[in-house]
Amino acid sequence: MKKNTRKTLDEFIIERQDHFQYSTGELSRLLNSILLAARVVSYKIRKAGLIDIIGSAGATNVQGEDQQKLDLYAHNVFVETLVNREIVCGIASEENDNFITIEGLDEAHNNKYVVLMDPLDGSSNIDVNVSVGTIFSVYRRISPVGTPVAMEDFLQPGIKQVAAGYILYGTSTMIVYTTGKGVNGFTLNQAIGSFYLSHPNMKCPEDGNVYSVNEGNYVHFPQGVKDYIKYCQEEKENRPYTSRYIGSLVSDCHRNLMRGGVYMYPSTFKTPKGKLRLLYECNPMAFITEQAGGYASNGRTRILEMVPTELHERTPFYCGSKNMVKKVEEFVAKSEGKK
Numbered sequence: 001m002k003k004n005t006r007k008t009l010d011e012f013i014i015e016r017q018d019h020f021q022y023s024t025g026e027l028s029r030l031l032n033s034i035l036l037a038a039r040v041v042s043y044k045i046r047k048a049g050l051i052d053i054i055g056s057a058g059a060t061n062v063q064g065e066d067q068q069k070l071d072l073y074a075h076n077v078f079v080e081t082l083v084n085r086e087i088v089c090g091i092a093s094e095e096n097d098n099f100i101t102i103e104g105l106d107e108a109h110n111n112k113y114v115v116l117m118d119p120l121d122g123s124s125n126i127d128v129n130v131s132v133g134t135i136f137s138v139y140r141r142i143s144p145v146g147t148p149v150a151m152e153d154f155l156q157p158g159i160k161q162v163a164a165g166y167i168l169y170g171t172s173t174m175i176v177y178t179t180g181k182g183v184n185g186f187t188l189n190q191a192i193g194s195f196y197l198s199h200p201n202m203k204c205p206e207d208g209n210v211y212s213v214n215e216g217n218y219v220h221f222p223q224g225v226k227d228y229i230k231y232c233q234e235e236k237e238n239r240p241y242t243s244r245y246i247g248s249l250v251s252d253c254h255r256n257l258m259r260g261g262v263y264m265y266p267s268t269f270k271t272p273k274g275k276l277r278l279l280y281e282c283n284p285m286a287f288i289t290e291q292a293g294g295y296a297s298n299g300r301t302r303i304l305e306m307v308p309t310e311l312h313e314r315t316p317f318y319c320g321s322k323n324m325v326k327k328v329e330e331f332v333a334k335s336e337g338k339k
């Protein structure tokens with residue numbers, strides 16, 4: 001009988017527990033809770049067309065976006081799973097104006113992690129059966145353990161993340177995450193509900209030939225970005241590059257992480273800070289991408305060094321193959337006369 005040597009994610013987490021600087025098992029339990037919630041959401045998404053989970057929830061979130069039923073369902077599943085397991089001291093979510101403090105934790109609790117998340121990424125693709133995702137980011141709190149969690153615990157620069165990951169609900173359900181020691185991907189065997197190591201030690205190629213951007217906004221982009229897009233389309237060297245844009249950040253970044261490429265969500269005159277949220281979209285995707293050898297920038301500086309000031313703040317975002325993102329920065333600097 002052929003031995004199935006593939007490691008499960010549970011085994012992988014236990015094995016790697018002592019790799020972790022502050023290892024007390026708390027982060028492992030936290031990751032396991034996120035896995036449990038991911039299985040529940042994945043199960044629902046896989047039959048989305050058959051149940052009443054498609055379409056608008058008839059409410060708007062703090063970003064003024066029309067909340068989809070699946071946005072709220074995923075938000076509730078992840079929050080409840082983390083709260084019920086008393087494994088964190090606070091949660092911030094795209095679907096909640098303020099951060100969530102975990103009530104009823106006894107004084108003695110010494111939970112030291114906060115989680116920030118985009119429960120359902122790629123909402124515009126839900127009801128057309130295109131892949132969507134979940135994004136999460138984990139920090140150690142700054143405020144003293146045992147006291148109520150504070151805004152400062154969430155407004156930390158990306159370099160302070162202790163873990164980050166995404167779940168991709170695509171042709172298969174995958175989780176890709178890092179705790180600062182490289183990036184690994186696991187695929188869900190839906191039948192038995194276990195995630196198996198399918199993509200060990202993921203590396204983002206330094207160069208690629210794919211660019212991902214919503215070109216519908218082209219005329220509103222900063223000049224440097226327009227110049228870079230023209231550069232991508234030039235008949236020269238290994239160009240023109242191929243244009244690919246799924247419209248789900250997790251899916252576009254995952255493809256670029258695997259094959260090389262650059263994802264761009266620039267600022268526009270209408271949205272001078274871009275669309276994507278620094279804390280629970282850009283920071284976690286940047287941490288994962290950099291841990292795989294890629295790079296992420298706001299067009300001028302490294303995303304992970306940005307110091308957040310608001311929970312739902314936005315930033316222009318360029319992420320993927322290191323040389324391609326650096327090229328974008330070069331074009332932006334040149335257009336601003338800095339090169």
Ligand SMILES: O=P(O)(O)OC[C@H]1O[C@](O)(COP(=O)(O)O)[C@@H](O)[C@@H]1O
Nearest residue numbers: 118120121122123124214247248249
């Ligand atoms: O439709 P646009 O403007 O191109 O925006 C698409 C981008 O917006 C997002 O859907 C924003 O994320 P949410 O779906 O979580 O709000 C990204 O996943 C995606 O890359």
Ligand SMILES: [Mg+2]
Nearest residue numbers: 118121122281
């Ligand atoms: Mg999102």
Ligand SMILES: [Mg+2]
Nearest residue numbers: 094118120121
């Ligand atoms: Mg979302």
